[in-house]
Amino acid sequence: MEHSKQDLDRLIDKYLSDEATADERNMLEQSYMKASFKTPMNDVSDDDAARIHKIGTDSWEILIEKINYMGTRRSVLWPRIVAIAAAIAMVVFGVYLFTNDKVRNANDILITNDINPGTNKATLILANGKRIFLNDQAKGKLANESGVEITKTADGQIVYQVKDDYTSDSGNPAKMNTIQTPKGGQYQIKLPDGTHVWLNSASVLKYPVSFGASKERRIELTGEAYFEVKKDIRHPFIVKSSQQEVTVLGTHFNINCYAEETTAKTTLLEGSVKVNNLLLKPGEQATIGAGKALVNSVNAEKALAWKNNRFVFENDDIKQVMRTLQRWYDFEVVYEEGITTEPFWGIVSRNDRLSEVLKYLELAGNVHFKIEGRRVLVTK
Amino acid sequence: MKNYGEFTDEALILLLKEKDKLAFTEIYQRHWHMLYLHTFKILGDEDESKDLVQDTFFNFWEKSGELQIKTNLKGYLFVAVRNRIFSLIRKRKVNPDFVDIVMEELNQLDNTTVEHINERELIKLIDAEIEQLPKKMKEVFELSRKEFLTNKEIAIKLNMTEEAVKKQIHRSIRILKLKLGNYAGISVVLISVVYDRA
Numbered sequence: 353m354e355h356s357k358q359d360l361d362r363l364i365d366k367y368l369s370d371e372a373t374a375d376e377r378n379m380l381e382q383s384y385m386k387a388s389f390k391t392p393m394n395d396v397s398d399d400d401a402a403r404i405h406k407i408g409t410d411s412w413e414i415l416i417e418k419i420n421y422m423g424t425r426r427s428v429l430w431p432r433i434v435a436i437a438a439a440i441a442m443v444v445f446g447v448y449l450f451t452n453d454k455v456r457n458a459n460d461i462l463i464t465n466d467i468n469p470g471t472n473k474a475t476l477i478l479a480n481g482k483r484i485f486l487n488d489q490a491k492g493k494l495a496n497e498s499g500v501e502i503t504k505t506a507d508g509q510i511v512y513q514v515k516d517d518y519t520s521d522s523g524n525p526a527k528m529n530t531i532q533t534p535k536g537g538q539y540q541i542k543l544p545d546g547t548h549v550w551l552n553s554a555s556v557l558k559y560p561v562s563f564g565a566s567k568e569r570r571i572e573l574t575g576e577a578y579f580e581v582k583k584d585i586r587h588p589f590i591v592k593s594s595q596q597e598v599t600v601l602g603t604h605f606n607i608n609c610y611a612e613e614t615t616a617k618t619t620l621l622e623g624s625v626k627v628n629n630l631l632l633k634p635g636e637q638a639t640i641g642a643g644k645a646l647v648n649s650v651n652a653e654k655a656l657a658w659k660n661n662r663f664v665f666e667n668d669d670i671k672q673v674m675r676t677l678q679r680w681y682d683f684e685v686v687y688e689e690g691i692t693t694e695p696f697w698g699i700v701s702r703n704d705r706l707s708e709v710l711k712y713l714e715l716a717g718n719v720h721f722k723i724e725g726r727r728v729l730v731t732k
Numbered sequence: 733m734k735n736y737g738e739f740t741d742e743a744l745i746l747l748l749k750e751k752d753k754l755a756f757t758e759i760y761q762r763h764w765h766m767l768y769l770h771t772f773k774i775l776g777d778e779d780e781s782k783d784l785v786q787d788t789f790f791n792f793w794e795k796s797g798e799l800q801i802k803t804n805l806k807g808y809l810f811v812a813v814r815n816r817i818f819s820l821i822r823k824r825k826v827n828p829d830f831v832d833i834v835m836e837e838l839n840q841l842d843n844t845t846v847e848h849i850n851e852r853e854l855i856k857l858i859d860a861e862i863e864q865l866p867k868k869m870k871e872v873f874e875l876s877r878k879e880f881l882t883n884k885e886i887a888i889k890l891n892m893t894e895e896a897v898k899k900q901i902h903r904s905i906r907i908l909k910l911k912l913g914n915y916a917g918i919s920v921v922l923i924s925v926v927y928d929r930a
Contacts, residue, residue, distance in 0.1 A: 355835060357835070385849065387836075388774065395866035412889075
C-alpha cells in the first residue's frame with residue numbers, strides 16, 4: 353500500500369494524540385526503528401568527539417540552572433524576602449543537611465570566646481552631616497529633611513515620603529544621604545523612588561535625598577547590595593562604583609564591589625542592566641576589574657545567598673572565604689605559613705556562630721582554626 | 733557520582749520521585765549520549781539535537797513525581813525523544829532523507845499484522861543502534877559515559893560539598909531500604925549486577 357507524506361502526517365497525528373489503532377502504532381514504531389537503523393552516521397574526528405562531550409556537560413549545567421530556578425519561583429520560605437526568589441530547593445537541601453549535621457565536638461576548635469553573627473544595623477548620614485544610628489530597636493520618624501520625611505517601619509525598613517509641596521532648587525546639586533553598614537551589619541532601605549535595597553555588611557550607599565530634580569536616578573555603592581529597582585523608563589537608575597557604572601531599567605540584581613576584592617561583580621536576576629558597556633540578561637554576571645570585563649552565566653543563587661541568610665562558597669580559596677566571613681563577623685585573621693590552597697565549596701547559614709562555620713570549614717578541607725578574642729588564627 | 737553509579741535504574745527512579753537531583757544527574761549521565769547521538773543522526777543539527785534532548789530531560793524532571801515506570805529508563809527516555817522527533821517530522825524540521833526512509837519502510841509493511849515492539853525489544857534495538865556506531869563515535873560513547881561529569885563538577889553545580897554528597901548517598905540508601913524492603917537477594921546498597929553499563 354502506497355503511503356504519501358500526508359498519510360505519514362496523519363499517522364503521526366493520531367499516534368501523538370493517542371487515537372491510533374494498535375496496528376497503526378506498531379507500523380509507525382517499526383518504520384521508525386528500521387529507518388533509524390538504516391540511517392548511516394559519519395564518523396567523527398577527535399575534536400568532534402571532545403565537542404560532543406562538552407555539549408553534554410554544558411547542557412546538564414543549563415538544565416540544573418533551569419531546575420534550580422524553577423524551584424525558586426515556587427517556594428517562598430523566609431518572610432523577609434519580598435517580591436522575588438526565596439530559598440531554592442537546593443538551598444533548602446543545604447539547610448536540611450546543616451541543621452541535621454550537629455557538630456558538637458567542642459574540643460576541636462580552641463576558642464577563648466565565640467563570635468556572634470551580624471545583625472541589622474547601619475548608620476544613616478544625612479546631607480547636613482547629622483548621623484542617625486539605625487538598629488532593630490528604633491522605630492518611627494527619624495528625620496524631616498528637605499521636604500522628605502524619613503521613617504522606620506515596624507518591620508525594619510527605612511521609608512522615604514516625599515512631601516507634596518517640595519520643589520527643588522535647580523541651582524543646587526541634589527543633596528545626598530549616605531547609609532553605611534559596619535562589619536557585622538546589614539540593612540534594608542526603600543529609596544525615595546520606591547526602589548528596594550538590601551545592603552550587606554561593610555558597605556556604603558550614597559543616594560540623593562530626592563530623585564525629583566534630576567533626569568537620572570544616580571546612586572553610589574561601595575561594598576555589596578541587592579536591588580529591586582522601581583521601573584521608570586524616563587529616569588534610568590544608575591549605580592556607580594569605583595570600577596563600573598551599572599545602568600538599570602527596573603529589575604532585580606546584585607552588585608558586589610568591595611574595595612578589597614580585585615573585581616566588581618554584578619549579577620542579574622530579572623530585567624535588564626548595562627554594566628559599563630556590557631548588556632546583561634537574567635542569569636548572567638559581569639565581572640569588571642583587574643584589566644578584564646567579562647560576562648558569564650552563573651548560578652544567581654550564589655550571588656544572592658547573603659540576602660537569603662546564607663554564605664555560598666563556590667571554588668573559593670581560604671582567603672576569599674575568610675574575607676567574606678570577616679565582613680559579617682568582624683574579626684581579624686592571621687594566616688600561618690603553608691596553609692591550604694585548595695578550593696572550598698558549600699552552603700552555610702549566616703545565623704550560625706563563627707565557631708560553627710569554622711567547624712564546617714575544617715570538615716571540608718585541610719585547615720584548622722583557633723579563635724582568640726576577635727582574632728582567628730588559620731593553620732594547616 | 734561514584735555510589736549513585738552503582739544504583740540500579742529502579743533505585744534511581746525511586747529516588748527521583750523524591751526529587752533527588754543526584755539521582756537525576758546519574759540518569760542523565762547514563763543516557764544522555766545515547767539520546768543525543770540518536771537525535772543528531774536524525775535531525776542533523778547540533779543545536780536542535782541538544783535542545784531536544786535537554787527539553788526531554790527537563791520535562792522528565794518535572795514529571796518525576798508521577799513516573800509510572802519501574803525499571804526501564806532507557807526505553808522510557810528513548811520513547812520521549814522519539815515522540816518529539818515525530819512531532820518535528822510533522823513540522824518538517826527533520827532531515828528529509830530520513831523521512832523518505834521512514835516512508836519507504838512504511839510502504840514495505842503490507843497489511844499483515846505488524847509486530848509490536850515491547851520493552852525488551854526496544855532496548856535490544858537501542859543497543860543494536862549503539863553497536864552500529866562508527867568506530868570513533870563509539871569510543872566517545874564508551875569513554876564519555878564513564879567520565880562524564882566529575883564529582884567535583886556535580887558538587888559545585890548542585891551547591892554541595894563532597895561531604896554533603898556522601899550524606900545524601902547515605903540518606904538515599906536508607907530511603908531505598910525502606911522502599912524496596914527485603915527483596916531476597918537484592919542488596920540495595922551497592923549492586924551493579926542488573927544495570928549493564930557496557
